[in-house]
Amino acid sequence: MPTPTKGPRLGGGPAHERHMLANLAAALFTHKSIKTTEMRAKRLRPVAERLITFAKKGDLHNRRRALGIIGDKTVIHELFTVIAPQVELREGGYTRITKLGFRKGDNASMVQMELVLEPVTPKKKSSKASAKTAPKAAAEEPAAEETAAEGAPVADETATEEVATEDVAVGASADDAPADDAAETAEKK
Template sequence: MPKPTKGPRLGGGPAHERLMLANLAASLFEHKSIKTTETKAKRLRPVAERLVTFAKRGDLHSRRRAMQTLRNNKDAAHILFTEIAPLVENREGGYTRITKLGFRKGDNASMVSIELVLEPVSPKVKSTSSTKAAPAAAAPVEEAPVEETETTEESAPVETETETAAADEVETDAAEKSDDAK
């Protein structure tokens, strides 16, 4: 007879564990943070993170797979796909945080708070090997300080030019790149 590889189940058999984790995940998505035992939170984390990954994809197949796990809890699925997925769009994992709270009074079980990490994340700047080698080679050579002067160009205003949010974003990216080059 095959033996289970994950140890004892949470309060019963594997079907009961799936139901319990589905309910915990639905509560986590609806309330953004829940208080539970440490063991349940550790078992919930991979389930919740996989569901958030499905929500980030956002297609119909991902929605149906999430609904299978959430046991047709449409409210939780709607919150997951419409509210949570856009907030974690730039995050590459680590959507949940477990914080220890102490021990429960009755049975001394270790209690934790598991919450969704919804703070915006700044994307990592990819560095190439040529940018790492260039500052190292330029460091020993000392250059004399150069005075910088401001130059302004005047031109006639264009009447049909309009500023958009995308244009502002492109200008700020170009300014950041020019600052990095200096």
């Protein structure tokens, strides 16, 4: 478990806190969402995320480590077989804490703690990363043209389009137009 914080424990001694956090984690894995106080949720988050990391590894040693924290085999089975595959691609942040307000009796800050089981969407690369990959992509294009040139003659389409637009802009004669049409039909073949 994570290093205990300084000051009073949640509900008594360190052993009681450890058992309480284990029970909260079991309830979280069973119900996928629990309502608790903010302090308990903040203390539970590292414990629950560590147990999910054990489950993602999935080997016998990590299953036994998780059983050492949560003694209930059914909860561990659900953690390893149901929850771990759902968060397999996620690299962290398996839990979400949402504030709900204050409890009526003692004005304690209440939160909803839930597992984040939505599929991960890959982030788009930033403009800096795309600028770095653009020269690499430009370097790969000539290599592709060389391999195509070995198999069959291929003309550059953009170059012929530019030449055609320049001829029209300059006022080319009618004799040049059939030559351009012949070049375009050769490219299509």
